Amino acid sequence: MHRDGVTPWPAELAEKYLAEGYWRGRPLGHWMWTWAERDGDRVAVVDGEVSITYRQLAEYADALADHLLDLGLHDGDNILVQLPNTWEFLALFLACQRIGVAPVLALLAHREHELRYLADLADVRAIVVPDQWHGFDHQRMALDLAATRPQRCEVLVLGERHDDPAVDLRSLLERWQDPARLRSRLDASAPDSGSVALFLLSGGTTGTPKIIARTHDDYEYNARCSGEVCGFGPDTVYLVTLPVGHNFPLGSPGILATLIHGGRVVMLRSPKPEVAFPVIERERATVTSLVPAIAYRWVEAAPGGGHDLSSLRLVQVGGSVLDPAFAARIGPALGATLQQVYGMAEGLLNYTRPDDPVDAIVRTQGRPISDADEVLLVDEDGRPVPPGGTGELLTRGPYTPRGYFRAPEHNARAFTEDGWYRSGDLVRWDETGNLVVEGRVKDLINRGGEKISAPEIEAVVEALPQVRRATAIALPDPEYGESVCVCVVPHTGAALTLTQVREEFTARGVAKFKIPERLELLADFPLTPVGKVDKKALRQQILTAAEGRAA
Structure with a gap:
């Protein structure tokens, strides 16, 4: 179902991306059962003492999707999701993909001011929160917000306490006795692959965040191609350290790439080394994603940590530019290959490659993942900069949307008439063929x-x-x-x-x-x-x- 306020890709480009296999024409929720048929009894996600197989995950997600329909949600609706790193988040995310309900992925740090803005902008029909997190009563906040919505707005709560009229999220995960019959029914009413699958928050610094509508087609490619570039496969054990509401741990390559390529996801509530290191040792995690501040804590803690981190093969660091001197310490300290990640929820992803020279890995922020990514560096007058010059990065491609959601005035500034997204980042091409981020235009x-x-x-x-x-x-x-x-x-x-x-x-x-x-x-x-x-x-x-x- 088309949502008002979404800028579509030009029809000829959409046809090209489908014809050339970048897009595969199936909604994200449909892939869930492809994974289950391939790896049914293998573990898909570990959350503390809980292990969920691929088949169980699909059945839980379908059961939850059916209950969401019973609550009055349907294809074209949006819901606000503010959950910690739990397996229930993943089941909810996939349930939404089954029925065309798009989650707006908020952060646990958000409070009433941010959530009200997001709820109004996306006209949400439900809010999903933990009962409390780090001493804050998210349930009370969500109930108060829902009570002010102009139409009925359900509140779903993950936790032990459920105040009336909140709904216990876990109770909606009870599986059907006949999963095949439910699967068939949900398959028959699957959303269009070109419709909105989820909303991500922009990382911009100008006031309240813009939200980015990502489609089933573009986000599946975003994750699949990322996983291919990073060497994800059945032996991948991906440790989720960053908040799941971020693009980085969700689909770049993150959770979705791990499932697409048959690996195992391990949920972690905190990225602190004293929490993460024992889990790495126990689950034999092979890859994780960090921001520089967390990477610094890990590097400092690793020598005397007393835990076996030898399973780690790849440590991805993104979010802000790494100092090369510190970047050079990360791989040796953690016994893994560093991968610099420069990307944006608006689309374009750049990674250093695991087989790049060490000098390129520590000094650059990588190169685009797709041969269909277009990158243009321009000066302040919009003219291409000479080779080796620094300019603002403009980009187009099969996973870079053509506009923010319901933001026409901002879109007029952020996108050119011919569809280039103005990133606001000042970058240059390094002699290695990788990009180096020099700063921001503003x-x-x-x-x-x-x-x-x-x-x-x-x-x-x-x-x-x-x-x-x-x-x-x-x-x-x-x-x-x-x-x-x-x-x-x-x-x-x-x-x-x-x-x-x-x-x-x-x-x-x-x-x-x-x-x-x-x-x-x-x-x-x-x-x-x-x-x-x-x-x-x-x-x-x-x-x-x-x-x-x-x-």
Whole structure:
């Protein structure tokens, strides 16, 4: 069923992608039974002490799909999902794919402000939450939100406590006595493969997140092709460390690629090394996905961790650019091959390849996964940059949608008339054929006409042993227009001065105009709803504090 507010692919491109096999013309939920027929009695997902086979997963998902229909949900409806890393999340996700209900994947950190925005934008008909998580009452929040919706909105709760009128999610997973009959009935009313399968949140930093409609065709290819590039197969054991609502652990290559290629998924509630390392040892995990901050904790903990991590073959790191010096430590520390991942929920995925030279793996952010991906680097006037030059990355392809959901004004800025998505990332092609991310179009500091990449500044500062996290922002300057301010969260007990920071830049031979003029030491950084540093709020926080001191 077509949803209003979704920008379709041009018909001729959709036909081309289908004809050439990028898209396979089957909804994601339909593939679930293909996997079950191939690997029925093999374990598909492990969640603590619970192990679910491929056939059981398909039967649970079908039972849940049937109950969702009984609750009044149907093809074309959207539901808001805010769940931790559990096998029930996967059953719910697949149940939605069976009946054309699209989950809007929220994060556990979201609260009423973000969830209300998402519920309104997607006009959701149900909200799925844990009863509580880390001491917060998600059930109460969801019930209060549902009560304000203009139409009936069910609340489904995962947990031990179910306040009226919430529905116990686990009770909806009770399997039918005749799974074959139910399968046949659901197959007969399967959604169109070109319809929306799920909504992902944009990682942008401009206010409330945009949502990205991904179709069954494009997202299946997204996961399948990712898995092929990363060497996923029946022996893959994928450890889910990042929140399942993110594109990275869900389908890039993540959970879905693991199931497509016949492997085993292991759910993890926390990425902390003291939680993850025993599970790696017990389940013999072969691959996982991390963000740099978690990778750092793993590298620090591994030498004295006392756990056998020898099963790990591939450690994927993405989300922000790795400092090459730290990147070089990850593989040796964890006994695995590092894979840098540069991708976006809007589509394009780039990976270093496991057989790339080590130098390319630690210095670059990889190359596109598909021969149908189109990449164009342009200057600020939209003209292609010369070879080796840095420009904004524009992209099109079989898994890069043509617009955000119900965001026509933003789409006019984010997409060109001929369908190129403006990523806002400044990149260049390395001589190895891989991309190197240099910064953001809007994440620049313009000091007297010299444009300075904030991530470049951050990489230098984060190499200092006293620094846990660093971010660079522009502050107003009467002479140069903007000056470089670096904000640092130091390690516990560490001291750091601006002089030490400036000496590091000088020692590295960094151009003088890039050297920070100001240092702010903070306990933590404000974050956007999707967990990135909110530089706008940080800048205002520092300016307000300075005004208070001057008063």
